Amino acid sequence: xxxxxxxxxxxxxxxxxxxxxxxxxxxxxxxxxxxxxxxxxxxxxxxxxxxxxxxxxxxxxxxxxxxxxxxxxxxxxxxxxxxxxxxxxxxxxxxxxxxxxxxxxxxxxxxxxxxxxxxxxxxxxxxxxxxxxxxxxxxxxxxxxxxxxxxxxxxxxxxxxxxxxxxxxxxxxxxxxxxxxxxxxxxxxxxxxxxxxxxxxxxxxxxxxxxxxxxxxxxxxxxxxxxxxxxxxxxxxxxxxxxxxxxxxxxxxxxxxxxxxxxxxxxxxxxxxx
Amino acid sequence: xxxxxxxxxxxxxxxxxxxxxxxxxxxxxxxxxxxxxxxxxxxxxxxxxxxxxxxxxxxxxxxxxxxxxxxxxxxxxxxxxxxxxxxxxxxxxxxxxxxxxxxxxxxxxxxxxxxxxxxxxxxxxxxxxxxxxxxxxxxxxxxxxxxxxxxxxxxxxxxxxxxxxxxxxxxxxxxxxxxxxxxxxxxxxxxxxxxxxxxxxxxxxxxxxxxxxxxxxxxxxx
Amino acid sequence: xxxxxxxxxxxxxxxxxxxxxxxxxxxxxxxxxxxxxxxxxxxxxxxxxxxxxxxxxxxxxxxxxxxxxxxxxxxxxxxxxxxxxxxxxxxxxxxxxxxxxxxxxxxxxxxxxxxxxxxxxxxxxxxxxxxxxxxxxxxxxxxxxxxxxxxxxxxxxxxxxxxxxxxxxxxxxxxxxxxxxxxxxxxxxxxxxxxxxxxxxxxxxxxxxxxxxxxxxxxxxxxxxxxxxxxxxxxxxxxxxxxxxxxxxxxxxxxxxxxxxxxxxxxxxxxxxxxxxxxxxxxxxxxxxxxxxxxxxxxxxxxxxxxxxxxxxxxxxxxxxxxxxxxxxxxxxxxxxxxxxxxxxxxxxxxxxxxxxxxxxxxxxxxxxxxxxxxxxxxxxxxxxxxxxxxxxxxxxxxxxxxxxxxxxxxxxxxxx
Numbered sequence: 066x067x068x069x070x071x072x073x074x075x076x077x078x079x080x081x082x083x084x085x086x087x088x089x090x091x092x093x094x095x096x097x098x099x100x101x102x103x104x105x106x107x108x109x110x111x112x113x114x115x116x117x118x119x120x121x122x123x124x125x126x127x128x129x130x131x132x133x134x135x136x137x138x139x140x141x142x143x144x145x146x147x148x149x150x151x152x153x154x155x156x157x158x159x160x161x162x163x164x165x166x167x168x169x170x171x172x173x174x175x176x177x178x179x180x181x182x183x184x185x186x187x188x189x190x191x192x193x194x195x196x197x198x199x200x201x202x203x204x205x206x207x208x209x210x211x212x213x214x215x216x217x218x219x220x221x222x223x224x225x226x227x228x229x230x231x232x233x234x235x236x237x238x239x240x241x242x243x244x245x246x247x248x249x250x251x252x253x254x255x256x257x258x259x260x261x262x263x264x265x266x267x268x269x270x271x272x273x274x275x276x277x278x279x280x281x282x283x284x285x286x287x288x289x290x291x292x293x294x295x296x297x298x299x300x301x302x303x304x305x306x307x308x309x310x311x312x313x314x315x316x317x318x319x320x321x322x323x324x325x326x327x328x329x330x331x332x333x334x335x336x337x338x339x
Numbered sequence: 340x341x342x343x344x345x346x347x348x349x350x351x352x353x354x355x356x357x358x359x360x361x362x363x364x365x366x367x368x369x370x371x372x373x374x375x376x377x378x379x380x381x382x383x384x385x386x387x388x389x390x391x392x393x394x395x396x397x398x399x400x401x402x403x404x405x406x407x408x409x410x411x412x413x414x415x416x417x418x419x420x421x422x423x424x425x426x427x428x429x430x431x432x433x434x435x436x437x438x439x440x441x442x443x444x445x446x447x448x449x450x451x452x453x454x455x456x457x458x459x460x461x462x463x464x465x466x467x468x469x470x471x472x473x474x475x476x477x478x479x480x481x482x483x484x485x486x487x488x489x490x491x492x493x494x495x496x497x498x499x500x501x502x503x504x505x506x507x508x509x510x511x512x513x514x515x516x517x518x519x520x521x522x523x524x525x526x527x528x529x530x531x532x533x534x535x536x537x538x539x540x541x542x543x544x545x546x547x548x549x550x551x552x553x554x555x556x557x558x559x560x561x
Numbered sequence: 562x563x564x565x566x567x568x569x570x571x572x573x574x575x576x577x578x579x580x581x582x583x584x585x586x587x588x589x590x591x592x593x594x595x596x597x598x599x600x601x602x603x604x605x606x607x608x609x610x611x612x613x614x615x616x617x618x619x620x621x622x623x624x625x626x627x628x629x630x631x632x633x634x635x636x637x638x639x640x641x642x643x644x645x646x647x648x649x650x651x652x653x654x655x656x657x658x659x660x661x662x663x664x665x666x667x668x669x670x671x672x673x674x675x676x677x678x679x680x681x682x683x684x685x686x687x688x689x690x691x692x693x694x695x696x697x698x699x700x701x702x703x704x705x706x707x708x709x710x711x712x713x714x715x716x717x718x719x720x721x722x723x724x725x726x727x728x729x730x731x732x733x734x735x736x737x738x739x740x741x742x743x744x745x746x747x748x749x750x751x752x753x754x755x756x757x758x759x760x761x762x763x764x765x766x767x768x769x770x771x772x773x774x775x776x777x778x779x780x781x782x783x784x785x786x787x788x789x790x791x792x793x794x795x796x797x798x799x800x801x802x803x804x805x806x807x808x809x810x811x812x813x814x815x816x817x818x819x820x821x822x823x824x825x826x827x828x829x830x831x832x833x834x835x836x837x838x839x840x841x842x843x844x845x846x847x848x849x850x851x852x853x854x855x856x857x858x859x860x861x862x863x864x865x866x867x868x869x870x871x872x873x874x875x876x877x878x879x880x881x882x883x884x885x886x887x888x889x890x891x892x893x894x895x896x897x898x899x900x901x902x903x904x905x906x907x908x909x910x911x912x913x914x915x916x917x918x919x920x921x922x923x924x925x926x927x928x929x930x931x932x933x934x935x936x937x938x939x940x941x942x943x944x945x946x947x948x949x950x951x952x953x954x955x956x957x958x959x960x961x962x963x964x965x966x967x968x969x970x971x972x973x974x975x976x977x978x
Contacts, residue, residue, distance in 0.1 A: 083465045280524075542919070
């Protein structure tokens with residue numbers, strides 16, 4: 066009898082698991098527990114420290130290459146990094162190589178710069194979408210205006226005050242690539258390794274382990290991984306946002322996975338030895 | 340026919356493949372220009388091919404509807420979806436925002452494309468949970484190693500997991516984040532590097548096979 | 562008298578000592594000698610536009626002395642400050658070039674001047690530029706003589722000689738292996754995932770259900786996508802032979818165009834050109850998740866008997882494979898995107914890892930020429946294994962014994978520049 070029940074438990078219709086997860090996530094979003102992420106990962110801390118040390122007025126490239134599918138994880142990272150940059154009075158140039166990102170970028174920069182009274186053209190600039198990342202990254206090594214002569218609205222980029230003294234990688238202090246694609250790898254290969262521009266990245270939790278070798282060799286100065294990375298960065302800049310509010314749901318879902326794995330193994334052991 | 344379908348394409352692959360390989364060793368301006376031109380050509384060809392894709396998509400769904408094939412009703416949504424984004428994009432001149440106001444396209448992007456796309460990615464979380472339930476069963480020593488590593492990573496990734504670890508294993512004086520760091524930076528990277536090196540060598544050999552016309556199935560065989 | 566004599570010598574010695582002391586010890590207000598023996602030349606192994614300035618390291622090169630580099634494109638005047646740095650920095654060992662291409666001497670200052678930063682890119686290669694180095698101490702500056710040089714576009718990257726030697730070696734082994742194959746067959750180990758293809762297609766034929774072949778979301782420039790088209794050719798041929806049905810949904814229109822040719826040819830070879838239909842290959846969407854959603858829908862509705870996932874996959878891998886597994890289809894996957902391998906392992910019956918995917922064309926077609934190329938792959942692995950082991954031991958030994966030049970040679974040999 067018990068064996069039958071355990072067998073049924075092991076072969077449970079996955080839709081019950083889906084339902085369980087839905088309840089857990091819904092509960093956490095409706096009634097937040099207010100969990101605080103105490104331990105900041107080394108990679109997030111390194112990313113924060115690197116930007117924190119940049120002198121005011123340094124030109125930073127934000128390469129935002131995520132589309133709406135990965136936006137729930139990556140948009141909080143982008144918001145946190147943009148806030149940090151503006152608070153440090155850094156100049157920001159936004160580029161993208163994902164067509165789906167253009168709308169998200171416009172929405173993000175309609176809100177965040179205003180919080181710090183930053184002005185378009187003086188403190189930040191948004192460049193148009195470019196389909197060929199490799200061609201753009203190669204061109205920026207010699208002359209950025211060879212590919213980005215105009216901003217997203219077709220205005221002359223070079224004459225804007227934000228671009229003063231910026232010509233190529235030599236004048237760029239940091240590249241932050243937040244992407245649901247392979248873009249961080251391209252930035253490392255074509256800008257970081259070749260021209261010595263410091264690169265850091267923000268990626269989805271699922272692709273985070275893949276960037277280990279780049280972190281080990283310091284080809285990436287720091288890495289934010291998924292919603293947890295966003296929450297950690299928000300904690301470091303002391304401005305809670307979507308990342309922090311998502312951490313409850315993330316926590317409970319993780320604990321649910323642990324619970325399920327343990328239950329399935331106990332059931333298996335009982336079936337095997339009893 | 341063989342000349343057009345086989346020999347000329349193979350000659351193009353050989354010449355341009357070899358030249359592109361040589362650009363790695365030749366820093367001259369001509370070599371750089373050549374590479375830039377190749378990049379541009381690739382973009383142009385891809386842009387035309389995209390049109391081809393669109394035509395193929397519309398044609399195949401049109402055939403489905405006209406033949407009333409199984410599930411033809413879904414094919415109507417291809418056209419509805421296309422128009423729901425293409426018309427607002429045309430009306431808004433391809434802009435998402437007009438000052439701080441959402442344009443028609445911005446609206447379609449934010450309230451149609453955004454949630455649909457995010458939903459698909461979110462479904463992944465459900466599949467991962469159910470897959471974890473089915474696959475992390477300790478049937479062998481290797482499976483146990485996998486199980487242990489997964490436990491550390493899952494717990495170490497979130498505050499609730501960290502709290503549980505501190506309660507249960509706080510006495511060991513090992514922080515879970517240290518263990519996660521070690522797993523991610525030592526065994527995980529070692530394995531990944533091995534696979535990466537194997538793949539890189541495979542890429543080199545496959546590239547040689549293509550450049551020298553030994554592997555030519557992608558052209559259709561002789 | 563003697564007393565007087567010794568008194569005189571004491572005075573004389575005092576005078577002598579003070580004179581010598583005054584001559585050898587520089588006082589804070591002393592003049593700094595200008596830089597001598599300054600040379601300017603083209604930076605080797607580059608596209609052009611960069612000049613290389615060199616001069617000897619001097620005893621006066623203390624941290625409080627600054628060097629300023631000036632460049633001019635005119636015959637007189639027009640100086641632009643190109644660089645500034647403390648005098649105890651920037652020596653020959655700071656230039657990142659290997660030992661066979663560069664003498665990394667700490668006895669001379671070496672500075673790269675990238676002229677593109679100051680002049681239009683088109684004007685920097687060819688014309689002659691003038692340079693001078695100014696030493697600055699206590700707000701006083703001392704100019705060197707003016708030297709001139711032009712830059713050229715170079716034809717060979719000597720710093721990549723190690724890669725070239727390796728490439729030539731791989732070429733030799735490759736051609737040797739290919740010519741060897743013509744005479745004698747080669748052993749190739751079993752790849753279970755590829756052996757199962759026959760079984761999967763057979764099952765689909767028996768059940769009268771279609772076969773799905775997903776070539777991934779990569780574009781045609783990716784080796785995994787090219788490898789996928791090799792497998793598609795073999796699979797389609799078998800499908801045609803068994804008179805089964807195959808569907809190939811695409812994310813990339815270029816891949817679709819190539820796949821159409823491959824499938825058409827396979828049907829022709831199998832002697833069944835009449836069974837070929839244009840809608841076997843179908844473009845779905847250029848958006849990753851729209852593609853996944855659409856293909857998931859097709860799989861759920863049609864419940865195929867076999868599904869192949871071959872090529873480059875990202876986050877959609879599990880979305881597709883999980884839905885596939887619920888339909889009870891035999892699933893065979895192959896990708897070189899290592900982050901996705903765990904998902905395929907759990908949801909598919911067989912999974913090809915990276916290089917197995919590349920070897921699939923050779924394995925399935927049994928073409929001796931293709932199989933022989935795999936030898937080159939094995940040779941490559943052998944070289945990597947020996948290099949990792951030997952390089953690791955030698956570099957550790959060098960580090961332990963403080964043989965710095967030796968360690969540098971080892972590191973240079975294995976580095977890509």
